[in-house]
Amino acid sequence: MNDPVFLITGASRGIGAATARLAVGSGYRVVLAARTHHSVAELAAQLGGPDRVLPVACDVTEWDQISGIVRQVQDTWGRLDVAFANAGSSVVTSFLGADGAPPDQWRDMVLANVYGPALTARATLPALVASGGHLVFTGSAAGRGVRPGNLYSATKWAVNGLAQNIRAECVGTGVRVTLVQPGLVDTGGIPPERAHDPKLEPGDVARAVLYAVTQPATVDVNEILVRPVGQGAYR
Ligand SMILES: NC(=O)c1ccc[n+]([C@@H]2O[C@H](COP(=O)([O-])OP(=O)(O)OC[C@H]3O[C@@H](n4cnc5c(N)ncnc54)[C@H](OP(=O)(O)O)[C@@H]3O)[C@@H](O)[C@H]2O)c1
Structure with missing residues (x-):
């Protein structure tokens, strides 16, 4: 069995967990990464056995940990086809x-x-170049417009630049780079002042990710902006 391998950071809940569910259902072997093993082990047990789902502890801000996980995936399954850089956090500023x-x-x-x-x-x-694979980032609708005083928004502007610069460096490698920019998603971390705003479900974003990665190898979906119906223009 040599099914494609899909690595998801921030897989313990929210958008990452929903994407893991869809990826498993679409035939991928999936690597679930979050900072604590127990937070992904339970989801892994629900989604499949160790031949299909690999839970790993990894803080993405630690080079030794994220590079070690990629080595572990290659040692275990010999390939990596999709990397979903989704882990992130938010504080009000x-x-x-x-x-x-x-x-x-x-x-x-x-x-x-x-x-x-x-x-x-x-x-x-390096593994994605070897497989002709796909790198996906979770940006945000907040990374496309001005949010007064909002450093989170500025970090997502940075993700926008990161995706574009990496895509430019990857020209000629066969690697595709997609930036998915969700509007407000009902994942439990919504600030109180937005509690009554329209929201996406995590699965709505997961479907956008799977759309991008299941296109033919000649198609690079650069960006997907997906917002809930009724979300204000500057939210
Ligand atoms: N929710 C929204 O409205 C919304 C809208 C647009 C974009 N986004 C973006 O979507 C992504 C996922 O957000 P979400 O709403 O699904 O969030 P969430 O439910 O809070 O989940 C965040 C995930 O990231 C992991 N994580 C956080 N810091 C990490 C680190 N340093 N290393 C490894 N994993 C880490 C968490 O796992 P552990 O805590 O177990 O490590 C968790 O699995 C984020 O990039 C977020 O900015 C969210």
Whole structure:
């Protein structure tokens, strides 16, 4: 059996877990990565046996960990076809005043949202070049417009630049690079002031990811913006 292999960071819940479910259903062998093993082990047990689903502990902001996971995947299954750099986090910020999280809490978000996907790309691309594979990033609708005082939005602008720069470097390798930009998704981490806004389900974003990665090898879906009906233009 040599089914394609799909690595998902931030797979323990939300968009990552929903994508894992769809990927398994679409015939991929799946690697579920999150910071603690127990958070992905239970989902792995639901989705399939160890020959189909591999749960791994990995902090994407640690080079030794993300590069070690890619080595483990290649040792175990001998290939990597899709890498989904999805792990991320969010805190509310303000630059003018005292609203939101204190600045010492900003670092983890910037590292998870920008440094993490950059390391994930660096760690996975040699294997993706070998397979003619696909690198997918989770950006955000917040990475396309101005959100006053919002550092999270700025990190997702950075992911937009990361995807474009990596796609440019990958010309001629056969690797495809997709940026998926969701609007608000009902994953439990929504700030109280947006509790009543329209929301996507995690599965709505997962379907966008699977759409991109199941196109013919000659088709590179560069970007997908998917927002809930009724979401305000600047939300
Ligand atoms: N929810 C939304 O409205 C929305 C909208 C647009 C974009 N997004 C983006 O979508 C992605 C997934 O978000 P979500 O809403 O599904 O979030 P979530 O439910 O909070 O899940 C976040 C995932 O990332 C993992 N994670 C966080 N920091 C990590 C790190 N340093 N290393 C490895 N894993 C880490 C978490 O696992 P552990 O805590 O177990 O490590 C978890 O699996 C993020 O990039 C987020 O910015 C979300």
